[in-house]
Amino acid sequence: MKPLIEAKGLKRYYRRGVETVKALDGVDVSIGEGEMVSILGPSGSGKTTLINLLSCLDAPSEGTLTVAGKPAAGLTEDQLVELRRGTLGFVFQQFHLLPTLTVAENVELPLVFLGRSVERRKTLEILSWVGLEDRASHLPNELSGGQMQRVAIARxxxxxxxxxxxxxxxxxxDKKSGRMIFDLFKRLAREKGLAVLITTHNTAFGYEADRVITLEDGRIVREERPART
Ligand SMILES: Nc1ncnc2c1ncn2[C@@H]1O[C@H](COP(=O)(O)OP(=O)(O)OP(=O)(O)O)[C@@H](O)[C@H]1O
Ligand SMILES: [Mg+2]
Known part of the structure; x- marks a missing residue:
């Protein structure tokens, strides 16, 4: 099966005056359908840089990258937007829910932006995947942090x-909500065939994934496949 994301020799350098920061310094990664991959490593090791490249939010300085069968290296900002559209779903540390919209409306927002039709029945089905179908008409500030993140995942x-x-x-x-979020990601990879890519500082959560990649100084220093429980 062809991987959904395939990167070879990925580099991302930043210029800082006369200095060059090698945020990512030659990384090979391949991620398949239905696979959950965690990226671990100390602060500044290049996790965010790598995930931004693999999800086409940023372009590599060097290397080849294919995302969902399309070459992604060397594209302009507009072309990257086009490649992301409808292919990639993003979840952030700060949930970024709109406080005046209900849970269901927040989930439907990306469809509105893409000009796609909105079906409440479908929204409720997605909310049931994350265990929040009974919260559809609530406002975000009526939810716990873990619930807010599950709404963001549904979105x-x-x-x-x-x-x-x-x-x-x-x-x-907190720990309990964090574990629930990782379990959910794992289930989505398995049951929906999504490729799931996550960075974390929490090693215990990270090892819930199918594959764990550890970065140091912009390079992969370890790649592991934790035994499935
Ligand atoms: N826009 C930028 N300009 C210059 N240097 C940058 C920029 N973004 C990141 N860097 C540098 O690249 C390196 C990797 O940063 P990155 O944000 O990928 O690390 P990280 O592993 O995600 O860290 P954290 O765990 O703190 O989120 C760091 O040395 C950082 O200072
Ligand atoms: Mg980061």
């Missing part, structure tokens, strides 16, 4: 992406 799923990307999705959550 990312509304466009039926093939790849789900999350940078520190449990950074603002």
């Amino acid at each position: 990312a799923l509304s466009i039926e992406p093939r790849i789900l990307v999350a940078d520190e999705p449990t950074g603002n959550l």
Whole structure:
């Protein structure tokens, strides 16, 4: 099976005056359908840089990258937007829910932006995947942090992406909610065939994934497949 994301020799350098920061310094990654991959590593090791490249939010300085069968390296900002559209779903550390919209309306927002039709029945089905169908008409401030993040995951799923990307999705959550979010990601990969890509500082959560990639100084220093429980 062809991987959904395939990167070879990925580099991202930043210029800082006369200095060059090698945020990412030659990384090879391949992620398949139905696979959940965690990216671990100390602060500044390049996790966000890598996830931004693999999800086409940023372009590499060097290397080749294919996302959902399309070459992504060397594209302009507009072309990257086009590649992301409908293929990638994003989840953030700060949930970024709109406080004046209900849970259901927040979930439907990406469809509105893409000019796609909105069906409440479908929204409720997605909310049931994250265990929140009974909260559809609530406002975000009536939810717990873990519930807000599950709404954000439902929102990312509304466009039926093939790849789900999350940078520190449990950074603002307690342990119990964090584990629930990781279990949910794992289930989505398995049952919906999504490729799921996550960065975290929490090693225990990280090892819930099918594959764990550890970065140091912009390079992969370890790649593991934790035994399935
Ligand atoms: N826009 C930028 N300009 C210059 N340097 C940058 C920029 N973004 C990131 N860097 C540098 O690249 C390196 C990797 O940063 P990155 O944000 O990918 O690390 P990280 O592993 O996500 O860290 P954290 O765990 O703190 O989120 C760091 O040394 C950082 O200072
Ligand atoms: Mg980061």
